[in-house]
Amino acid sequence: xxxxxxxxxxxxxxxxxxxxxxxxxxxxxxxxxxxxxxxxxxxxxxxxxxxxxxxxxxxxxxxxxxxxxxxxxxxxxxxxxxxxxxxxxxxxxxxxxxxxxxxxxxxxxxxxxxxxxxxxxxxxxxxxxxxxxxxxxxxxxxxxxxxxxxxxxxxxxxxxxxxxxxxxxxxxxxxxxxxxxxxxxxxxxxxxxxxxxxxxxxxxxxxxxxxxxxxxxxxxxxxxxxxxxxxxxxxxxxxxxxxxxxxxxxxxxxxxxxxxxxxxxxxxxxxxxxxxxxxxxxxxxxxxxxxxxxxxxxxxxxxxxxxxxxxxxxxxxxxxxxxxxxxxxxxxxxxxxxxxxxxxxxxxxxxxxxxxxxxxxxxxxxxxxxxx
Numbered sequence: 001x002x003x004x005x006x007x008x009x010x011x012x013x014x015x016x017x018x019x020x021x022x023x024x025x026x027x028x029x030x031x032x033x034x035x036x037x038x039x040x041x042x043x044x045x046x047x048x049x050x051x052x053x054x055x056x057x058x059x060x061x062x063x064x065x066x067x068x069x070x071x072x073x074x075x076x077x078x079x080x081x082x083x084x085x086x087x088x089x090x091x092x093x094x095x096x097x098x099x100x101x102x103x104x105x106x107x108x109x110x111x112x113x114x115x116x117x118x119x120x121x122x123x124x125x126x127x128x129x130x131x132x133x134x135x136x137x138x139x140x141x142x143x144x145x146x147x148x149x150x151x152x153x154x155x156x157x158x159x160x161x162x163x164x165x166x167x168x169x170x171x172x173x174x175x176x177x178x179x180x181x182x183x184x185x186x187x188x189x190x191x192x193x194x195x196x197x198x199x200x201x202x203x204x205x206x207x208x209x210x211x212x213x214x215x216x217x218x219x220x221x222x223x224x225x226x227x228x229x230x231x232x233x234x235x236x237x238x239x240x241x242x243x244x245x246x247x248x249x250x251x252x253x254x255x256x257x258x259x260x261x262x263x264x265x266x267x268x269x270x271x272x273x274x275x276x277x278x279x280x281x282x283x284x285x286x287x288x289x290x291x292x293x294x295x296x297x298x299x300x301x302x303x304x305x306x307x308x309x310x311x312x313x314x315x316x317x318x319x320x321x322x323x324x325x326x327x328x329x330x331x332x333x334x335x336x337x338x339x340x341x342x343x344x345x346x347x348x349x350x351x352x353x354x355x356x357x358x359x360x361x362x363x364x365x366x367x368x369x370x371x372x
Contacts, residue, residue, distance in 0.1 A: 048097050050106040050333070056314040060117035060148045067124050067141040074128075074137045077121075077144025082352060085310070089347035092310035096337035097317070107333045108169065111160055111316075114152035115172050121145045121152075122179060125271065126264050134263040142267045146274025149180050154279045155316050161186050162328050178253065180275040183246030188227035193283075194328055198292040198302040204280075208289030208369060211358040215284050216277065285351050286321050289369045290342065298325060300338035301372070307337055311347035319348060342372055 059081055066076025125145045129138050153176045160173035177183045188204075196202035203222035206215045224243070231241040238244055257265035285304060292302045306312075306319035318324075320335040322342075344351060345368060354361050 048333075050110065052309070052313040053107075053110055053316070055310075056110075056114065056151065056316065057117060059314070060114075060121050060152055063121050063141075063144040063148050064124055066144060067121075067128050070128070070132075071137055072140065074141035075144060078140070078147050081144075081147040082349070085314070085349040086347075086353060089308060089310045089349040092308050092347070094307040095309050095312075096307055097312070097320070097335070104331065104333065107331065111156055111169060112172065114156040114316075115176055118148055118152040118156075118176065118179065121148045122268070122271065125267055129263050129267040130261060134266045138263070138267050139270055142270030143274055145271040147278065149271050149275030150278030150282075151315060153177075153180050153275055154182070154185075155282075155318055157185070158189065158318070159316055159332055161190065163331075178246075178249065180272045180279075181250050181254075181269075182272075182276055182279070183250060184224050184227040184243045185279075187230050187243055188223045190328075191230050192223075192226045194325065196294070197298070197325060198287045198290045199294045199296075201294055202287075204283040205287040206284050206289070207291075208365070209362060212281065212284050212355045212361070213358070216280050219280055219283065220276065281352060281355060282318070282348065285344065285348070285355060289365055300326060300341040303341070304344045305338060305341040306344040306347055308347040311349065315348055319344075342368065344368070 059077060062080045063077030066073045069076075122145060125138070125141050128141055132138055157173040157176035160169040160176075163169040163173070174183065174186065177185050193202055193204050196205075198205050200207075203219045203226055206212075206219075228241065228243045231243055254265055254268075257268055287303055290302050290304070292298060300322040303322040303325050305322050308319070311319045317332040317335045320337060322338040323330065323335040326338070345364060346354070354364060
């Protein structure tokens with residue numbers, strides 16, 4: 001029997017193999033000296049598997065098969081990405097990831113495989129070009145490979161580019177960026193965007209009211225200039241500037257392709273061009289209309305988040321963007337949904353079509369911003 005005095009109890013329940021845990025106890029004392037303990041058992045945090053992220057390889061597989069089939073089948077990759085994926089994205093459930101495995105091996109393997117998939121797509125596209133010339137089929141194939149470049153190339157490079165400089169993954173990131181002619185991204189993203197995002201100083205962050213088309217025309221040259229200035233501010237001479245080095249390497253690559261076959265260079269530029277457009281689309285939606293004063297501490301409120309599993313699994317957890325900005329060094333499997341973070345109304349695939357229609361985009365996002 002217990003007295004009528006209020007007693008505070010701390011109880012920890014450990015069940016076999018830690019499957020359950022006691023997470024909340026409510027104690028109610030009554031005057032007749034008995035106690036009723038209400039408790040709720042919750043499942044221990046589910047270990048999130050890496051296997052759903054293999055869905056991201058459907059795109060390069062479809063792209064390769066389409067190019068090999070030839071003709072209008074070459075558009076299969078882009079048709080899947082902007083036709084079917086938005087539908088799947090819209091109906092897929094939302095879920096916040098829980099703790100992942102301690103081992104990073106399967107996750108890093110996925111990154112390496114994405115690069116291999118992208119290289120394979122480029123190789124098959126260029127081979128197809130040597131067989132047909134710069135035809136409609138090749139252009140469609142180039143667009144499909146460009147979507148692969150935007151995901152398996154650039155999103156992958158974004159993830160790997162935050163690893164230790166000089167590591168194998170970091171070097172892989174640089175290779176991916178070379179293949180899309182965007183080597184300055186490493187400098188601008190890591191040293192410019194992460195410092196200035198959601199402020200007027202960041203060329204990758206779009207203010208409310210600016211259309212995607214206007215942002216695209218402005219952000220590409222401004223990001224290059226910003227990256228150049230980052231190294232210049234450190235006292236680097238032009239021949240010491242990493243951005244200048246990257247520019248020369250990219251020109252050398254294009255010249256080499258031209259020497260081999262001008263049509264190969266054209267096809268290569270088609271895929272690189274679309275990959276860049278997709279990157280800047282992602283930048284556009286990730287911080288659109290969110291305002292942070294220069295020097296203001298960044299919080300989860302300065303990036304848009306989306307928890308739909310299709311966008312998360314196929315885009316290397318990129319939609320959990322607030323978590324990435326709170327700690328850029330966190331690998332994708334450690335990213336978590338942030339409480340109270342601004343939420344996009346739809347996933348990355350679905351929002352693409354909305355962003356292409358400025359009045360629709362502005363009206364939709366105005367409501368989201370006003371509700372923050």
